[in-house]
Amino acid sequence: MLSPTREHLRDTFWFAPTAGLVGAIALWLAASAVDAEIVAYLREQGAYAEIEDLAGIADDAKVIVTTISSAMMTFIGVVFSISLVAVQMAAGQLTPRVVRLFVRGRISKLTLTVFLSTFLFSLLVLTSYESETDPRQVTSVPVVQSVVTLVLVGLSLLLFIAYVTTTLRLMQVGPVVDRIAREALRVAARQPAAGPEQVPLPPEVGRVVHRGRAGVLRDVDVARLVRVARRQGVVLRLIPRIGDHLVPGTPVLAVLSDAGVRDGRAPSPAVLRSAVSVGVDRTFHQDMGLGLRQLVDIALRALSPAVNDPTTAVQCLDRVVQFLAAVAPRPLGTVRHCDRRGVVRLVREVPDWDDLVDLAFAELRGCSAQSPQVTRRMLAGIDDLLLLAPAARREPLLRHRALLEQAVERAVALPADRGFALEADRQGIG
Structure with a gap:
């Protein structure tokens, strides 16, 4: 990291x-x-x-x-x-x-x-x-x-x-969405694998709240938090996710311990807060969802009546599918950071598969029902992901596919146009 x-x-x-x-x-x-x-x-x-x-x-x-x-x-x-x-x-x-x-x-x-x-x-x-x-x-x-x-x-x-x-x-649209996709893929590659929760976490004994101005949780200094937790013999849990907006008084870190805090001393709240970065905007450093968010934003603007550029939306969908295909086999969800001895010291949440699929398709699905170029590309992308994703991760893809078909059926009056809009095509309308 x-x-x-x-x-x-x-x-x-x-x-x-x-x-x-x-x-x-x-x-x-x-x-x-x-x-x-x-x-x-x-x-x-x-x-x-x-x-x-x-x-x-x-x-x-x-x-x-x-x-x-x-x-x-x-x-x-x-x-x-x-x-x-x-x-x-x-x-x-x-x-x-x-x-x-x-x-x-x-x-x-x-x-x-x-x-x-x-x-x-x-x-x-x-x-x-x-x-x-x-x-x-x-x-x-x-x-x-x-x-x-x-x-x-x-x-x-x-x-x-x-x-x-x-x-x-x-x-140019192509180079911009390509750079966003490459940044998002680098973030996903740097994220430690979210392993199974084999060892139950100790009970919570205290919390550290955010002090200072309101802002977005940009990232945390994982190495510093692990050192502090190891020194005090506790486990820290990051309560919000990276990218969440925090206001003063919001709980940020939970202190977990089976036998209280070593030597009766809790980790210094000031030290813990200094390891948490809050700013105005989200950053790519540890935020897995930011790349998808930007790609979807560009696609939504392209589908707006003022712009009406479905080809740009299709280019964004290409990169959305590329990102989801890359993270489909990766463990997602709860990430546990360990110290040198293999003891869990920091626990934090990253977007799981359902969150990423919803972020990728929910808004675009609602705005693309009347654009056959986009619906055809989205169906082709979902079909490709159904082939690449593990069996346990197909449910959200099937759900969005069914919802897209329902949206097209409501928005398109003629049966011939509906059939055309519901044909999968990797180029939209090649």
């Missing part, structure tokens, strides 16, 4: 550029030291002619560096203004949650980092130019710094091409 801190930093847009600016300062200091060493070595050798040649090269490079420093911020403003307009259009056409793909995108952060670092580095290089013209008095000639500036400019141009390409892909 990835560190929650690392995941939270991925959801920010300030950390990478800030780290890049610090790196630019460090790189300038290193390049300045190299330039000073070069001049000092030439002075020791009495090669004042070479120092004068280097100063001439540096003076020519100064014009380029000055141009770069004055143009870079304008370039940054224009590029990101256009990009934000493109993201806004994608958010309006698909879902506002698509902005998160832009924020988490590595190429977006890398591009902004390199752009700002180039600008700062060029300003620092300009401060290294000396007004002294006598080679015997020169202490440093920023030749290496100028070369590094040109390298950063070349890297900025390459990243600009990659960045524009990535941003334009955010305006």
Whole structure:
């Protein structure tokens, strides 16, 4: 399981550029030291002619560096203004949650980092130019710094091409739903398997309630909670599920113990609360249902009368079926985290199979009865899942299939149209 801190930093847009600016300062200091060493070595050798040649090269490079420093911020403003307009259009056409793909995108952060670092580095290089013209008095000639500036400019141009390409892909339905599906599949793959409840849990001896502002339970620091529970000899149970909205006073963690708390000391509520992250929006870190939620949101918007784009809904259904097929054989439900000795220390709930199937089909089924392209694709997807899912997990699929058939029969008047809408087709209407 990835560190929650690392995941939270991925959801920010300030950390990478800030780290890049610090790196630019460090790189300038290193390049300045190299330039000073070069001049000092030439002075020791009495090669004042070479120092004068280097100063001439540096003076020519100064014009380029000055141009770069004055143009870079304008370039940054224009590029990101256009990009934000493109993201806004994608958010309006698909879902506002698509902005998160832009924020988490590595190429977006890398591009902004390199752009700002180039600008700062060029300003620092300009401060290294000396007004002294006598080679015997020169202490440093920023030749290496100028070369590094040109390298950063070349890297900025390459990243600009990659960045524009990535941003334009955010305006296309296929790449967006593909990225959401890949994120959802990664979350499902990271989730520990929910094993059978072989050992009964001890009784509850206390609870920890949420303090602070209301928000969504984004994730929990599993490793810290397991350590605290092991140290105190108790079991912790996460009461809400990841993605639930919490208000102050809501119970978050239950403390379970057979013989009370070791040494009469309960786990510190402050320590336990610090391991629970509450924020404004849900994140992919530990939330298995978020990917399906976003895919369904895009499909619902596509099926709305204002948009009327069933092909987009079919593309979302492709990824919904892909996700359900991937998690169909996995144990779902209650997850038990153990310490190094194999003792259960943390228990939490993840969506079970019925929850995921309802999330995938309940709303879409109600909005797609009059769209034969979507009903045909949904029936084909359910039929495929019936072949892939274990026998014990077929009931919710059969239930949604029957409800979809009933909805089509009520919504479509002509028998021929009903028969057409109820034919399974993986392309909807191929």
